Amino acid sequence: MSAVTVYLFASYAESFGANNLKIELAPESTVADLVAELRAHPGSHVLPSSPRVAVNRKFAAPDQLVRPTDEIALIPPVAGG
Amino acid sequence: MIRSAIVDREIDLTGLIAEARSDGAGAVSVFIGTVRELSEGRLVERLAYDAYRAMAESELADIVREASERFEISAIVAEHRVGELSVGDISVAIASAHAHRSAALECTRFVIEEIKKRVPIWKRERFVDGTSEWVDPSAHTRVAAQ
Numbered sequence: 001m002s003a004v005t006v007y008l009f010a011s012y013a014e015s016f017g018a019n020n021l022k023i024e025l026a027p028e029s030t031v032a033d034l035v036a037e038l039r040a041h042p043g044s045h046v047l048p049s050s051p052r053v054a055v056n057r058k059f060a061a062p063d064q065l066v067r068p069t070d071e072i073a074l075i076p077p078v079a080g081g
Numbered sequence: 082m083i084r085s086a087i088v089d090r091e092i093d094l095t096g097l098i099a100e101a102r103s104d105g106a107g108a109v110s111v112f113i114g115t116v117r118e119l120s121e122g123r124l125v126e127r128l129a130y131d132a133y134r135a136m137a138e139s140e141l142a143d144i145v146r147e148a149s150e151r152f153e154i155s156a157i158v159a160e161h162r163v164g165e166l167s168v169g170d171i172s173v174a175i176a177s178a179h180a181h182r183s184a185a186l187e188c189t190r191f192v193i194e195e196i197k198k199r200v201p202i203w204k205r206e207r208f209v210d211g212t213s214e215w216v217d218p219s220a221h222t223r224v225a226a227q
Contacts, residue, residue, distance in 0.1 A: 054201070075133070
């Protein structure tokens with residue numbers, strides 16, 4: 001197991017009550033595995049069925065592998081403009 | 082001139098247009114987004130824009146670069162403001178310059194539509210009645226689709 005830090009923003013930060021969470025993941029875990037782990041946390045009811053995840057500041061597919069050194073963020077529905 | 086930025090200050094529209102202009106460009110298309118006073122029938126007092134700043138900067142830079150290639154455009158300048166804004170303030174401004182108008186117009190349209198889809202910026206509306214909430218355009222789409 002290794003820990004990754006997941007950054008949270010806006011409505012997600014409010015619902016989870018934190019700006020970031022440390023999540024324990026097995027080696028070779030994917031973005032989808034990470035989201036499954038996040039669903040065990042209080043406040044996760046705010047997440048849609050397929051939340052957008054950014055890895056190293058790029059939107060990531062569910063099957064992308066995550067490493068402990070990656071910069072990972074959960075991206076709420078964007079509302080710029 | 083291809084430039085984009087996430088800024089904490091007022092957007093200088095005149096300066097932004099001047100940056101995009103050149104003698105070779107016969108058309109400059111400008112879009113500005115401003116804070117609207119009504120949101121689904123409720124009176125808005127202020128807006129707070131929050132961003133995942135590092136990613137917002139890189140996504141906006143990617144969008145502007147993609148637009149410049151797609152429309153073979155000579156100049157695009159785009160700025161999105163974050164922080165506390167009041168009704169009427171400019172939140173986003175885009176200026177695209179091209180030899181001809183149709184490419185300039187299409188380019189500006191492309192940039193604002195892509196910003197709406199993929200730049201990680203969020204806004205919290207504070208209403209005159211003292212309540213506030215995060216805007217969720219995806220929820221609005223679902224409601225509208227029903």
